[in-house]
Amino acid sequence: MSPAIEIQGLGKRYGDTVALDGVDLTVPEGSVYGFLGPNGAGKTTALRILTGMARPSTGGARVFGHDVVHATNDVRALIGFLPDVPGYYPWMTAEEFLRFAGKLHGVSGRVLDDRVESLLEMAGLAGVKQRVGGFSRGMKQRLGVAQALINAPKLLMLDEPTSALDPMGRKDVLEMIAALRGKTTVFFSTHILTDVERVCDTVAILDHGRVVRQAAMAELKREGHALKVAVEVEEGAEALEPLLAAEPWAVECERDGQVVRCVVSDMPAARRSIPAVVASKRLGLVRMVDEEPSLEDVFVELVGGRS
Numbered sequence: 001m002s003p004a005i006e007i008q009g010l011g012k013r014y015g016d017t018v019a020l021d022g023v024d025l026t027v028p029e030g031s032v033y034g035f036l037g038p039n040g041a042g043k044t045t046a047l048r049i050l051t052g053m054a055r056p057s058t059g060g061a062r063v064f065g066h067d068v069v070h071a072t073n074d075v076r077a078l079i080g081f082l083p084d085v086p087g088y089y090p091w092m093t094a095e096e097f098l099r100f101a102g103k104l105h106g107v108s109g110r111v112l113d114d115r116v117e118s119l120l121e122m123a124g125l126a127g128v129k130q131r132v133g134g135f136s137r138g139m140k141q142r143l144g145v146a147q148a149l150i151n152a153p154k155l156l157m158l159d160e161p162t163s164a165l166d167p168m169g170r171k172d173v174l175e176m177i178a179a180l181r182g183k184t185t186v187f188f189s190t191h192i193l194t195d196v197e198r199v200c201d202t203v204a205i206l207d208h209g210r211v212v213r214q215a216a217m218a219e220l221k222r223e224g225h226a227l228k229v230a231v232e233v234e235e236g237a238e239a240l241e242p243l244l245a246a247e248p249w250a251v252e253c254e255r256d257g258q259v260v261r262c263v264v265s266d267m268p269a270a271r272r273s274i275p276a277v278v279a280s281k282r283l284g285l286v287r288m289v290d291e292e293p294s295l296e297d298v299f300v301e302l303v304g305g306r307s
């Protein structure tokens with residue numbers, strides 16, 4: 001079975017600017033895939049090529065086995081797309097807009113009626129008679145996702161779907177994305193780490209037109225990156241910090257109130273020795289917990305702190 005997206009050696013130049021520099025990427029069918037990268041990393045360029053709106057300078061890409069450059073129509077029938085700056089007709093209602101989008105895709109009759117009804121429901125816009133021109137950004141973006149689903153695509157691609165939204169708007173759009181899990185493959189670009197953490201099962205990190213990491217979320221957080229342990233004491237953390245920092249397993253420690261956080265090279269060794277170190281100072285141990293590195297830790301390590 002062909003993957004939803006397969007990108008090989010994809011390159012794109014605009015004059016002297018290298019937007020994509022040999023991108024390799026595979027998006028398995030059924031995944032909710034986060035395409036994460038700082039501004040200017042090349043995310044929009046990659047999505048434009050995948051949707052047939054731009055041509056690569058080198059390499060190529062396939063969507064469910066169809067060449068995105070030479071089989072554009074086959075690809076269009078399989079995808080739904082929400083661009084980073086979507087256009088709407090402000091005088092239409094949500095229902096009119098979805099019907100219009102459906103007709104452009106050749107959907108009509110009963111199928112269109114049913115789709116419009118279920119998508120309005122999904123977008124929380126059922127019964128909204130207001131015209132799109134008066135919608136909040138969140139409502140517009142939910143309508144945009146619904147519009148991208150009107151042709152019942154196998155693959156939904158979204159370019160920065162949450163960037164312009166407030167926390168509630170982001171939550172609503174992320175819930176729409178999460179509800180598609182298992183039904184539609186979703187590939188969305190973003191620079192917002194928490195969005196990826198909330199809904200994606202797989203992630204690729206793009207930087208300067210190159211994929212610097214591609215992995216399952218769980219693996220990315222676990223693999224090869226610093227583990228942290230947090231040790232909280234009733235009091236006396238200032239005395240504890242240098243003792244922990246001097247242990248052979250401690251890479252670095254920092255104190256925040258009565259909590260000492262250490263990056264550790266050997267977690268079992270740390271677990272064995274921490275209670276004894278605490279006891280040697282006659283301090284009361286409140287808790288000792290492992291702290292998984294956040295996606296932000298991983299991202300900063302790979303992309304060098306720019307986001």
Ligand code: ATP
Pocket residue numbers: 014017018019037038039040041042043044045046191
């Ligand atoms: P953002 O989050 O800021 O939209 P992005 O990751 O989507 O960033 P792209 O928009 O793909 O990045 O841009 C990648 C690089 O290519 C940038 O340096 C950008 O300035 C350049 N670029 C993109 N489109 C064009 C174009 N049409 N002409 C010239 N340069 C371009």
